[in-house]
Amino acid sequence: MILFCISLFFPLLSFIIAGIFSHSSKNLFIGLFCSLLMIVSATASLMLTASLSVDEPLNLTLKEFINLGSLDLSFSFYLDAISLVMLSTVGVVASIVHIYSIGYMRDDASFNRFFSYLGLFVFCMNVLVSSDNFIGLFIGWEGVGLCSWLLIGFWYKRPSANVAANEAFVMNRVADLAMLVGIFYIFYSFGSLKFSEVFNARSDLSGLNLGIIATLLFIGAMGKSAQFPFHTWLANAMEGPTPVSALIHAATMVTAGVYLVIRANFIFANVPEVLHFIACLGAFVAIFAASIALVHNDLKKIVAYSTLSQLGYMFVAAGLGAYKIALFHLVTHAFFKSLLFLCAGNVMHAMNDELNIKKMGGLYKFMKPTALLSIVASCALAGFYPFAGFFSKDKILEVAFSKDQILWVVLLFGAVFTAFYSFRLVMLVFFARPKSEEHAHEAKNYMLVGMSVLGVLSVISGFFWSNFSEFLGASLGDFKLNLSHSSEIFLLVLTLGLVLASAGFAVFAYKKEIFKESICESKIYKILQNAYFIPKFYEKFFINGYALISKICKKFDEMIVDKSVDFVALLVTKFAYLANKMQSGDLSVMLRFMVAGFALLLSFIFLLNGAK
Missing domain, CATH: 1.20.5 (Single alpha-helices involved in coiled-coils or other helix-helix interfaces)
Structure with missing residues (x-):
C-alpha cells in the first residue's frame, strides 16, 4: 500500500511543487527535486513489482467516488502483472527523461513550468495503467491527453506549436468520444464498470453487443496510439521540447492505446473479427509509416514515424492474440525509442536546433558518446542481435508467420525498411561528409549517464523474455506458437539476414553518396516525402x-x-x-x-x- 502510494502520488507531488513556482524565475533545484521524486516513484514501482505475488493481484481502494443506484465507483486500483510492468516502464523512462531535462531545458525561462507538466503527465499515466475500472482509466486517459496538449504547445509563442498541440488535442477528442460511448455501452450492458465484473460476465452478452463495445474501445485506442487515419498528429507533435517527445512516444501517451487492448483482452478475444481488423490495420501502419521514414529529412519526424511503425507491430501482436508479446515489445521499444529521441535532442542542441539531417554530417568527431548511443538505439530499432528489439520484433514476426503469412510478409518488409531508415539517419547525421562549418558540442555528462542506462536496457532487456512471460502468465495466459524448431531457425536467419543487408546497403549508399539529388524529383519520392498527401x-x-x-x-x-x-x-x-x-x-x-x-x-x- 505504501509503495504504491509513493509510486502513484510522488509524480503528483512533483507537479504541485513545480507548479507553485511555475511563474518564478527558473530554479535548478526544482528540476533536481522533481527528478528525485520521480526516481523514488520508479524505485517504489520496481520494488512493488519484485515483491508482489502475481497470482494474487492487489486491490486497493483509496476513497469512495460515486454510489448511485447500480453505479458504484471508487478511487480504487488493481495491481496485477500488467499494471506493474507498465508502472515500472513509465517510472524508469520518466526518471531518465527528468534527469536529461535538467540539462536540456536549463536555459529555458519556463524551466519550472516544464517540470510541473512532466509530473502531471506521469501521474495521469500511472492512474491510467493502475485503475481497476473504466472510469478511472478514462480519467487518466484524458489526463495524458491534456498534458500532451500542454507539452506539445509548451512554447506557445510559436504559432506552429499551437497548431500542433490543437491538432493532437482535437484529433484525440474525436477518438475519445467513441471510447466514452463504448464505456457507456459497457455500463448499459453489464451494469458495472469494474474490470473484474465486466470481464467475468463477458459470456452473458451477445456477439453483436461485444462487437460494438470492442469497436468503440479500439477507435479510442486508434486515436491515442495514432493509428491510421488518426496518425497525422504524431509527427506534428515534434513541435514540443525533445524530452516531451521521448516521454510521449516511448512510455506514456501513444502506448495507452496498446495497453487498453491488452487490458480489455477478454472483450476483444470474444470478437475475432475486430481482432483481425486490429492486426491488419497494425500491419498496414507498420509499413505505411516505415515507408515515409525512408525519405524524410526531419530528424525528429523520422523517429516519430518509426514510433508509429512500431506501434503497428504491437497492434499486430495484440490482434493475433499474442498479448504478452505485444506488451514485451512495448517495454523494449520504450527503452530504445526514448534513447533515440534523447540522442536527437543532443544533436539539435549541438546544431543550434537544426533538424534537417541533410544539413548535418561528421558529428561523430565531436559527439562520440551520442553517436555510439544512437547506434545502439538504431540497432535495437532495426532488430539486430543481441539488442532488445531483435527479441521482441522477432517474436511478433513468428506469431504473424504462424497465424497469417500475408501479415508476416508485410511486417518483414516493414523490418527491412526500418533497418534502412535507421542507418540512413545514423550515416547522414554522424558519418557523412560535414555540411556545416559549425563545431558541435557534446551534452552534459549527467545527461549522457542517464542515456547510458537506457542504452544498457536497450541491449539486455530482450534476454528477459522467459522471465517476462512467466511473470505475465497469470494475467494474460499462455500463447503457443505452432511452429517447428526448424521453422523458427529459418525465420530468424531470414529476418536477420534481410535486416543486416538493408542496414549494410544504407551504410554503403550514404558513405559513397550513390543517391543523386535527381531522386528527389521522382514521383514516389514526392509521395513519400509528403506522407502520401494525407495531411494535405x-x-x-x-x-x-x-x-x-x-x-x-x-x-x-x-x-x-x-x-x-x-x-x-x-x-x-x-x-x-x-x-x-x-x-x-x-x-x-x-x-x-x-x-x-x-x-x-x-x-x-x-x-x-x-x-x-
Whole structure:
C-alpha cells in the first residue's frame, strides 16, 4: 500500500511543487527535486513489482467516488502483472527523461513550468495503467491527453506549436468520444464498470453487443496510439521540447492505446473479427509509416514515424492474440525509442536546433558518446542481435508467420525498411561528409549517464523474455506458437539476414553518396516525402471545409441573428421616441389625449356589448 502510494502520488507531488513556482524565475533545484521524486516513484514501482505475488493481484481502494443506484465507483486500483510492468516502464523512462531535462531545458525561462507538466503527465499515466475500472482509466486517459496538449504547445509563442498541440488535442477528442460511448455501452450492458465484473460476465452478452463495445474501445485506442487515419498528429507533435517527445512516444501517451487492448483482452478475444481488423490495420501502419521514414529529412519526424511503425507491430501482436508479446515489445521499444529521441535532442542542441539531417554530417568527431548511443538505439530499432528489439520484433514476426503469412510478409518488409531508415539517419547525421562549418558540442555528462542506462536496457532487456512471460502468465495466459524448431531457425536467419543487408546497403549508399539529388524529383519520392498527401487531404477537405462552414455561420450570425435583434431594438427605440412626444408637459394637450383615450375605450366597450 505504501509503495504504491509513493509510486502513484510522488509524480503528483512533483507537479504541485513545480507548479507553485511555475511563474518564478527558473530554479535548478526544482528540476533536481522533481527528478528525485520521480526516481523514488520508479524505485517504489520496481520494488512493488519484485515483491508482489502475481497470482494474487492487489486491490486497493483509496476513497469512495460515486454510489448511485447500480453505479458504484471508487478511487480504487488493481495491481496485477500488467499494471506493474507498465508502472515500472513509465517510472524508469520518466526518471531518465527528468534527469536529461535538467540539462536540456536549463536555459529555458519556463524551466519550472516544464517540470510541473512532466509530473502531471506521469501521474495521469500511472492512474491510467493502475485503475481497476473504466472510469478511472478514462480519467487518466484524458489526463495524458491534456498534458500532451500542454507539452506539445509548451512554447506557445510559436504559432506552429499551437497548431500542433490543437491538432493532437482535437484529433484525440474525436477518438475519445467513441471510447466514452463504448464505456457507456459497457455500463448499459453489464451494469458495472469494474474490470473484474465486466470481464467475468463477458459470456452473458451477445456477439453483436461485444462487437460494438470492442469497436468503440479500439477507435479510442486508434486515436491515442495514432493509428491510421488518426496518425497525422504524431509527427506534428515534434513541435514540443525533445524530452516531451521521448516521454510521449516511448512510455506514456501513444502506448495507452496498446495497453487498453491488452487490458480489455477478454472483450476483444470474444470478437475475432475486430481482432483481425486490429492486426491488419497494425500491419498496414507498420509499413505505411516505415515507408515515409525512408525519405524524410526531419530528424525528429523520422523517429516519430518509426514510433508509429512500431506501434503497428504491437497492434499486430495484440490482434493475433499474442498479448504478452505485444506488451514485451512495448517495454523494449520504450527503452530504445526514448534513447533515440534523447540522442536527437543532443544533436539539435549541438546544431543550434537544426533538424534537417541533410544539413548535418561528421558529428561523430565531436559527439562520440551520442553517436555510439544512437547506434545502439538504431540497432535495437532495426532488430539486430543481441539488442532488445531483435527479441521482441522477432517474436511478433513468428506469431504473424504462424497465424497469417500475408501479415508476416508485410511486417518483414516493414523490418527491412526500418533497418534502412535507421542507418540512413545514423550515416547522414554522424558519418557523412560535414555540411556545416559549425563545431558541435557534446551534452552534459549527467545527461549522457542517464542515456547510458537506457542504452544498457536497450541491449539486455530482450534476454528477459522467459522471465517476462512467466511473470505475465497469470494475467494474460499462455500463447503457443505452432511452429517447428526448424521453422523458427529459418525465420530468424531470414529476418536477420534481410535486416543486416538493408542496414549494410544504407551504410554503403550514404558513405559513397550513390543517391543523386535527381531522386528527389521522382514521383514516389514526392509521395513519400509528403506522407502520401494525407495531411494535405485533411487540410483541404476537413480543415478548409470546417473553416468555410465557420465563415458561413459567422455571416449568418452577423447578417440574420444580429441584425434581427438590432431591428427589434430599433423598433423599440423608435416607439419610445414617438411615445416621448406625447409627454410634452402641456396640460391642455394631455387632457385632450386623456379624453380621446377615454372615448376610444367607451367605444370599444359598446362594440363588445353590441356583438353579444
